[in-house]
Amino acid sequence: xxxxxxxxxxxxxxxxxxxxxxxxxxxxxxxxxxxxxxxxxxxxxxxxxxxxxxxxxxxxxxxxxxxxxxxxxxxxxxxxxxxxxxxxxxxxxxxxxxxxxxxxxxxxxxxxxxxxxxxxxxxxxxxxxxxxxxxxxxxxxxxxxxxxxxxxxxxxxxxxxxxxxxxxxxxxxxxxxxxxxxxxxxxxxxxxxxxxxxxxxxxxxxxxxxxxxxxxxxxxxxxxxxxxxxxxxxxxxxxxxxxxxxxxxxxxxxxxxxxxxxxxxxxxxxxxxxxxxxxxxxxxxxxxxxxxxxxxxxxxxxxxxxxxxxxxxxxx
Amino acid sequence: xxxxxxxxxxxxxxxxxxxxxxxxxxxxxxxxxxxxxxxxxxxxxxxxxxxxxxxxxxxxxxxxxxxxxxxxxxxxxxxxxxxxxxxxxxxxxxxxxxxxxxxxxxxxxxxxxxxxxxxxxxxxxxxxxxxxxxxxxxxxxxxxxxxxxxxxxxxxxxxxxxxxxxxxxxxxxxxxxxxxxxxxxxxxxxxxxxxxxxxxxxxxxxxxxxxxxxxxxxxxxxxxxxxxxxxxxxxxxxxxxxxxxxxxxxxxxxxxxxxxxxxxxxxxxxxxxxxxxxxxxxxxxxxxxxxxxxxxxxxxxxxxxxxxxxxxxxxxxxxxxxxxxxxxxxxxxxxxxxxxxxxxxxxxxxx
Numbered sequence: 141x142x143x144x145x146x147x148x149x150x151x152x153x154x155x156x157x158x159x160x161x162x163x164x165x166x167x168x169x170x171x172x173x174x175x176x177x178x179x180x181x182x183x184x185x186x187x188x189x190x191x192x193x194x195x196x197x198x199x200x201x202x203x204x205x206x207x208x209x210x211x212x213x214x215x216x217x218x219x220x221x222x223x224x225x226x227x228x229x230x231x232x233x234x235x236x237x238x239x240x241x242x243x244x245x246x247x248x249x250x251x252x253x254x255x256x257x258x259x260x261x262x263x264x265x266x267x268x269x270x271x272x273x274x275x276x277x278x279x280x281x282x283x284x285x286x287x288x289x290x291x292x293x294x295x296x297x298x299x300x301x302x303x304x305x306x307x308x309x310x311x312x313x314x315x316x317x318x319x320x321x322x323x324x325x326x327x328x329x330x331x332x333x334x335x336x337x338x339x340x341x342x343x344x345x346x347x348x349x350x351x352x353x354x355x356x357x358x359x360x361x362x363x364x365x366x367x368x369x370x371x372x373x374x375x376x377x378x379x380x381x382x383x384x385x386x387x388x389x390x391x392x393x394x395x396x397x398x399x400x401x402x403x404x405x406x407x408x409x410x411x412x413x414x415x416x417x418x419x420x421x422x423x424x425x426x427x428x429x430x431x432x433x434x435x436x437x438x439x440x441x442x443x444x445x446x447x448x449x450x451x452x453x454x455x456x
Numbered sequence: 457x458x459x460x461x462x463x464x465x466x467x468x469x470x471x472x473x474x475x476x477x478x479x480x481x482x483x484x485x486x487x488x489x490x491x492x493x494x495x496x497x498x499x500x501x502x503x504x505x506x507x508x509x510x511x512x513x514x515x516x517x518x519x520x521x522x523x524x525x526x527x528x529x530x531x532x533x534x535x536x537x538x539x540x541x542x543x544x545x546x547x548x549x550x551x552x553x554x555x556x557x558x559x560x561x562x563x564x565x566x567x568x569x570x571x572x573x574x575x576x577x578x579x580x581x582x583x584x585x586x587x588x589x590x591x592x593x594x595x596x597x598x599x600x601x602x603x604x605x606x607x608x609x610x611x612x613x614x615x616x617x618x619x620x621x622x623x624x625x626x627x628x629x630x631x632x633x634x635x636x637x638x639x640x641x642x643x644x645x646x647x648x649x650x651x652x653x654x655x656x657x658x659x660x661x662x663x664x665x666x667x668x669x670x671x672x673x674x675x676x677x678x679x680x681x682x683x684x685x686x687x688x689x690x691x692x693x694x695x696x697x698x699x700x701x702x703x704x705x706x707x708x709x710x711x712x713x714x715x716x717x718x719x720x721x722x723x724x725x726x727x728x729x730x731x732x733x734x735x736x737x738x739x740x741x742x743x744x745x746x747x748x749x750x751x752x753x754x755x756x757x758x759x760x761x762x763x764x765x766x767x768x769x770x771x772x773x774x775x776x777x778x779x780x781x782x783x784x785x786x787x788x789x790x791x792x793x794x795x796x797x798x799x800x801x802x803x804x805x806x807x
Contacts, residue, residue: 146474188699194694215599215602216598216599216602216650233589233598235599235699244698248589259606275585276589302588308511308576312477312514313477315475315481316481318476347475347481347525348525350527350529353524354484355481355484
């Protein structure tokens with residue numbers, strides 16, 4: 141058995157960015173099948189154009205339409221591409237100084253082996269058929285034979301914003317203490333751990349007690365009954381929501397624990413939820429259990445009288 | 457200016473750490489070592505500052521879980537930077553300069569192996585014209601390496617020589633995750649990964665954590681016979697757009713070295729060069745004399761935990777002052793693509 145539990149996690153988000161007048165001009169050019177640079181205060185032409193010259197801090201003085209062809213000034217061979225790159229097979233990334241520009245652009249060059257690219261090689265853009273006004277509207281290819289002209293642009297308005305989807309894959313590991321907790325759940329047990337210094341019982345147990353900075357160590361099996369210490373009635377729908385609002389998310393102080401656990405309270409009208417309510421875990425059928433807190437479907441009222449405030453006032 | 461010294465240092469470097477990316481499990485014993493080295497307890501630390509990133513952890517607010525390792529009830533005076541802990545050290549040094557505190561514990565942590573590090577780092581690039589292409593860090597370093605080769609600034613043999621020396625020195629570093637020198641010929645015979653870089657030209661993906669203790673004046677003297685007094689500390693950054701930088705140079709590194717008072721008399725330099733050719737750039741930009749001993753620890757090519765790879769350089773350099781093997785040392789940290797941001801910390805046995 142491995143020391144810790146782990147699971148794949150994907151964190152994904154679409155960044156929506158406004159682009160402003162300088163990048164907007166560059167990206168509108170891409171949408172139209174043109175490469176646009178800008179003249180900096182020192183006379184150099186940069187493509188892509190920076191909003192401000194990093195040396196003089198001046199805005200560019202004018203935009204310059206470039207032919208699009210250029211020369212490779214450095215290159216590397218991407219032998220093992222990663223997700224999202226312009227090609228999912230080996231390809232070249234290159235610094236390309238476009239004709240009429242003085243500073244290089246980083247982009248992909250479509251060649252089939254490292255032998256087919258070299259410093260000084262001439263390249264030209266190959267435009268995508270559907271262009272959104274983003275840097276991925278084109279790749280570069282060796283400048284030989286007849287170039288296919290860019291197809292007609294799909295829009296006429298200036299590009300004012302871009303959407304960049306970002307997705308990152310991780311293998312997320314639980315700490316050894318959290319792993320013990322999840323393994324316990326797979327057996328229908330709720331395991332906490334006691335801090336050796338302050339004697340508080342944490343559930344889930346922690347790699348370090350936030351009061352004392354030492355790992356919780358002594359294992360404590362807890363009851364699956366407890367007391368609601370505080371709660372929130374969720375009325376707002378959100379992406380990924382699994383239960384139709386309104387519903388109750390609550391802190392539940394399990395009997396024997398010092399730190400409350402967050403879970404759902406169901407089987408009670410939301411207007412009857414209250415601090416001090418006694419609740420018990422409702423477990424899913426055993427055959428559905430895994431190393432997850434979702435083994436507990438939710439908590440439901442036990443029907444006992446409410447807990448006295450004094451029994452949980454130090455755990456709020 | 458107050459006299460401030462590095463008086464404590466502890467680290468962990470791991471190839472495949474199987475624990476939580478919050479790394480509290482690693483930080484608890486590291487803080488324990490710092491307490492042991494200084495004879496202090498948590499109450500003696502006036503300020504805490506950490507360096508880490510949620511992009512590495514794959515979860516939000518990962519640094520909040522990490523500060524559990526401190527024990528933060530009652531609350532502590534605490535801050536965080538989304539950079540290598542060397543920049544957290546800079547913030548802590550400034551905090552001590554204000555006179556508000558006399559001591560600080562700086563730490564960093566990162567589980568680089570949780571995701572695909574070279575891909576995740578594409579998010580530090582210009583989000584309009586670069587990130588959508590996902591240029592990975594190794595490819596960008598390779599473009600930089602070839603520019604220098606084509607310009608005659610260095611060649612593949614010089615890069616292999618850096619690797620060979622680093623991995624030979626790493627044999628004596630118990631924390632190294634990659635070690636074992638061979639020969640320049642042997643290294644050059646290995647296959648390309650990102651032409652002109654071979655795998656050994658790039659720092660290994662490393663998980664880990666580290667902490668450094670700073671103290672002012674008498675608080676430093678009470679801990680060490682020879683505190684590593686910080687006599688120069690500065691950091692600068694180069695422009696965002698790779699195309700507007702001369703990638704064979706590192707202007708920000710040169711400016712940081714000048715602002716830190718120059719490097720005359722430096723005997724040992726720990727340089728944070730995650731790629732072999734970057735050490736060659738840094739030696740020149742920092743103006744290091746030929747007889748300066750570079751990276752006796754093996755440097756980043758032997759282990760480069762994200763968010764502490766730079767701070768560890770400062771700690772390794774400080775150790776040479778503590779043990780009396782050097783009188784003046786330099787620790788360097790870098791961040792960003794292709795040596796974009798650079799920090800220089802000069803330390804001396806006498807202040």
